[in-house]
Amino acid sequence: MARLENAILTLVEVFNEYADKGNITMDDFKTMLEEEIACKEVKEQISDEALEEALGELDRNQDGMINIREFTLGVGFLIKCIYHVQKKLDM
Ligand SMILES: [Ca+2]
Secondary structure, rough: OOOOHHHHHHHHHHHHHEOOOOOEHHHHHHHHHHHOOHHHHHHHOHHHHHHHHHHHHHHHOOOOOEHHHHHHHHHHHHHHHHHHHHHHHHO
């Protein structure tokens, strides 16, 4: 399978694993980040305070949960974060 397709399918799989009826609770979203992000340099970038703020911003419809649309915003943020951490580590 093509790499991009594979990566997207993995993201959908992760979403479905943590979601219940199309939404991930904030607690489950935090658990997901704990379990699915292994890189300590990336984790170090995300303080508890920054995470709370980011989650508040991600929750666009203010229902206290993360739907697929909001999840894609979060993934976009993580892609940028990991891109910059890798760039730093390569230097
Ligand atoms: Ca929401």
